[in-house]
Amino acid sequence: MKRHNLKNNLVILFIITLVSVTSCSFTTKDFDEDTDKDKVLIELITHVIEQGHFDMREIDDDFSKSVFKDYIKGLDPIKRHFLKSDFEEFEAFQTQIDDQIKNKNLIFFDLTVERYKKRMEEAKEFYAELLEKPFDFEEQETINTDYEQVDYAKSNKELKQRWRQQFKFSTLSTFHDLKQEQAQNIEDGEDVEIKSDAELEKEAREVTRESIENYFDTMSDLERKDWFNLYINSIASQFDPHTSYFAPRDKDRFDISMSGKLEGIGARLQKQRDNVKIVEVISGGPAWTNGELEVGDLIQKVRQEDEKEAVDIRGMRLDDAVSLIKGPKGTQVILSVKKVDGSTQTISIIRDVVEIEETYAKSSTVESNGDLFGVINLPKFYFDMQNYNERNAASDIKKELERLNEIGAEGLVIDLRNNGGGSLSTVVDIAGFFIEKGPIVQVRDAQNNTEVLRDTDSNVIWDKPLVILVNELSASASEILAAAMQDYERAVVIGSKQTYGKGTVQNVVDLNRWMRNNTTFGDMGALKITTQKFYRINGGSTQLKGVESDVAVPDRFSYVDIGERDYENPMPWDKIAPANYKVWKGYSNLDKVISSSKERLSNNAQIQMIDENAKWIKSQRDQNKFSLNYEGYDEEMTQVENMSKKFEGISQYNTNLVFKSLPYEKALMAQDSSLTEKRERWYKSLSKDVYVEEAIHVLQNLNVDENSIKLAARKD
CATH class of the missing domain: 3.90.226.10 (2-enoyl-CoA Hydratase; Chain A, domain 1)
Structure with a gap:
């Protein structure tokens, strides 16, 4: 699965290796003070890259096509906003972006952002309707999460159906967790209020509603400069994955991370489509000490110690997700995590600073x-x-x-x-x-x-x-x-x-x-x-x-x-x-x-089990079709849990x-x-x-x- 270049702008707690923070000897440049700041920024960045990049890439039609692909994917990674007609309209610009960069022309950027805002407002109009009635988890239905291969919806009706499936998938996941939790509590002899499936489905649907409302609130707060940073980084990252633009706020975060003042759970996070992915567990940090989080894990929900309900952070902007995960030293955060092997796990971490x-x-x-x-x-x-x-x-x-x-x-x-x-x-x-x-x-x-x-x-x-x-x-x-x-x-x-x-x-x-x-x-x-x-x-x-x-x-x-x-x-x-x-x-x-x-x-049984586990992880990461039928979904989750238990023996090895x-x-x-x-x-x-x-x-x-x-x- 490919990591999207948007990460260069969105990574929080950013730690770069082998970096030289320098003034360099690039030639300074005059800019027209009457020009729009965004246009000046494009000109300035391309000027610096042309003078200093190790392997300067030609800004031509091929370059333009790559920017187009990455930028559109960054705007709508799971294809739930743009219609097929929107994409076809955008395609007319895919070989013109290089010319627009050279001419400081922002027609393509302005068109995409305005269209995105329009589609966002349209989605706000129908999401409540989709969550008004209970979902039928007995119906035989599947969802395909390989959004790279899924085409854009051809009509508003088809787009609405796509949202419905995503809502149903999210609700089914929560519903399944609630049923499992209730069954476990009963088995443990706890005095709990037993809820019917209908009540649990309604509760799960409400979690989905709150999650999507948070998503819309977050996206509504975005300003033009946020979208422009995405566009700029879609350009910069074409030269290589590590070339990226830091807006003033992001640069401040970079300075903090370079100084070693790392707080929170002690992990480096990255946006991957709708998920928040662990890309580094920092030595000495709370997550490292806890030992349960690992690189590749996806954080799906976050709950504070003084709250009963978890917040679903899937689809949430990374900044906002991180603000939920971070918190005062000594407080507890409870994370619902999809592990690299496909299993789900609840992990509690006491926030702290990194132990130097x-x-x-x-x-x-x-x-x-x-x-x-x-x-x-x-x-x-x-x-x-x-x-x-x-x-x-x-x-x-x-x-x-x-x-x-x-x-x-x-x-x-x-x-x-x-x-x-x-x-x-x-x-x-x-x-x-x-x-x-x-x-x-x-x-x-x-x-x-x-x-x-x-x-x-x-x-x-x-x-x-x-x-x-x-x-x-x-x-x-x-x-x-x-x-x-x-x-x-x-x-x-x-x-x-x-x-x-x-x-x-x-x-x-x-x-x-x-x-x-x-x-x-x-x-x-x-x-x-x-x-x-x-x-x-x-x-x-x-x-x-x-x-x-x-x-x-x-x-x-x-x-x-x-x-x-x-x-x-x-x-x-x-x-x-x-x-x-x-x-x-x-x-x-x-x-x-x-x-x-x-x-x-080659004859070591422990190594053979690790190899088998690695192949299982590969198969889980490649899976992109999931059942929206409860029995089918439960069977899939049971298989994952059973395989996870099978490989628990790896950690029991003793030398x-x-x-x-x-x-x-x-x-x-x-x-x-x-x-x-x-x-x-x-x-x-x-x-x-x-x-x-x-x-x-x-x-x-x-x-x-x-x-x-x-x-x-x-x-x-």
């Missing part, structure tokens, strides 16, 4: 067959934006490595799973702890200038076996570290078939600085623009392909697109000349160990490995019971982790030739 300590690197020891190993978890490549010499990922990793050396650890696992990236400088420093002098990553700009970033310190902190764990959510900086260690043959990379695949660098440009005469237009916002691309030292880009694991292991996202390739127009993979480097010569049996690991995992804190941390625990609780929770998770178990097996089998531990530094 939990975003930092942490380490553990583990003993296996008399051998002592270390595990370091790195949630992100953090640094202080004001002062790099303050605490950062590299300085913390160095301390942990030295501590592991002191206690005689014989091998190390670095866990980069779910690590979305961060500071490039810390990546180069960390890679240098495992090799002598040498290149770590190559950075190329739009003028094909290539800079090789290298480790210049010949000191090697860790010269013992190394395994790096990754998954599909290991991105940017994580991919650079994993790629460098793989190219040097310094580490065995274990994890998903490939990592996320984000190999580009963005600059955030304050648009106000590129106008010589901005005395009229006010704050113009900012533009996030892709200016550089990363390449491995072997010459291959990490873009799109990511890093392919030496030992590829199935996980729950194995069969669904969840990385850079999930975007509609990602920048391509390519290759440049390799840097001058020589591989590490420390392992005498690297190929044999990798081969043995693959064979061992029999025992994880312990390092001596310095044990001393801290004696004075901090909360630290003890946090670490015990982490150790319990590690003890059930088949991927960590395999990493320990690999460390045990890697033979280090003490006489060959050397790396010839690159000859400049």
